[in-house]
Structure formats: structure tokens, C-alpha cells
Amino acid sequence: MIQCSSACCGGATIITLKELDRFYKIFPITLGFRKLHPFNDFHKAYIEDFAIKYKSFYIIGDFIAGNRLRKRCRMLKEALCSLHNKNKPLQCSVVPFSVTFPENLQDIVIVERKKGAFRTCKGFDDNAPSVWNGEFTDPILKENFYELRQNLVFQRNIVERLFFKCENSPFFRKFITEEQGFFEIPIISDFIDEVCNIAQVDKFEFVKMQRSLFVKELTVGGVKNSLFIEALNVLDGVKN
């Protein structure tokens, strides 16, 4: 049996605001920002619909679901996803492809993936079935890819405002000066109402569930996750 999770299911995955209603009871949720350097003008035009433009950079903002301090996702049971084929996040359904590159440039993504954690992925074996040949040949994969892209376009406005809200933080400034880098924050309290409204989830239920998940996930290998401490402080400050 192929343990298909062995390469890709790390401690955290990515979800979109439109999926938050399905996952806020399962994963602690934070926000992550990463820089993306467009490969060419076509790629640049493609990401302009959902990336944040800051100075000369393009930045992708994502809702991070899980705990990046953990090696494995909390939904992984006996090396397989316990959500498989039911409620799996769209991101997990398109991996190892990436929606931050257009469909016809996915070969660039795959070349990069093969250099990193995915180098042992059985899906890259010569006899593995092909799902991309200049375009996606698997209709479900294609559908998930474009739904995920649409979700990123949909959430761009609020993600951009969340990003700029951090402009004065020292972590933000460090992130901006680095070539690559990653910047992760809790969902800022001023935005929790709006996030819950858009995602159509009850704010009190959201705060209660997220609080309990952050507490459960707070310590990994004896190390307290400082981001989760911050997230708990934010949730404690949310007004009724």
C-alpha cells in the first residue's frame, strides 16, 4: 500500500475562508504570509487576482490549519488522512500541485517539489498514472484547483487588510527584508467578527472551539508554541 501521506502531510495545511466552517472545529487556525516571485509576465498576471502587492513583492496570504511545530497533521490516522474523500481541504486535494502557479506552469512546481520533501513521493514514479500533461487530465483535480483559486480571489480583500494591519510589527519588517521567509499571526481580534460572518459560523462557537484547540496543541515536545499563546490572548480579548 502506498502511504501517500508520508511526504506531504506535515503538521499544518492550508484552508480558505470559504472552507472555515468545515474546519474550525478540527484545526487551530492562524494566518500565514509568504512571498512569491513570479516566473514570468504571464505568471504575474495570473497571481495579481489574489496576491497582495507590497512594494516590489507579491505576497500570498493563507489561513493555516494545524500546528507547524508538529511533524504530522492531526487528521492523519495510521498514515492516511481520516478526512479522505469526505471533507479534505482543497489544498490537500491539489497537492503536490500549487494554485499559485497557472495550470500550464505546474511543471515548474513539480520540479521544485521533487527537490524537497516530496522527493520520496510515489506519485512521481515513472509508472504512476499521469494527471497533468500541460494541463490537468484528471477532471476532479482540475475542478478542485480552480475552486481553490476562486476561494483565494474571494478572500483577497480581507487577507490583504489583515496583512497591512501588521505593518508596524517587527516580524512584518523582518519578513519584508528577507528574500523568502514566512510570517504567521493569529487572526487579529478586530477581524474575528468579519471572518465569522463571511464564513457563516457562530462567533461564540468559533472562539470556544478555537480556544480549546489552541490549548490542546499548545505544547509539542515540551516546547510551548508562542504563536498559539498569542492566539489564546487574542481569543480571550474577543468581546461578546
Ligand code: SF4
Ligand atoms: S487534512 Fe488530511 S490530507 Fe490534509 S494534511 Fe491533514 S492528513 Fe494530510
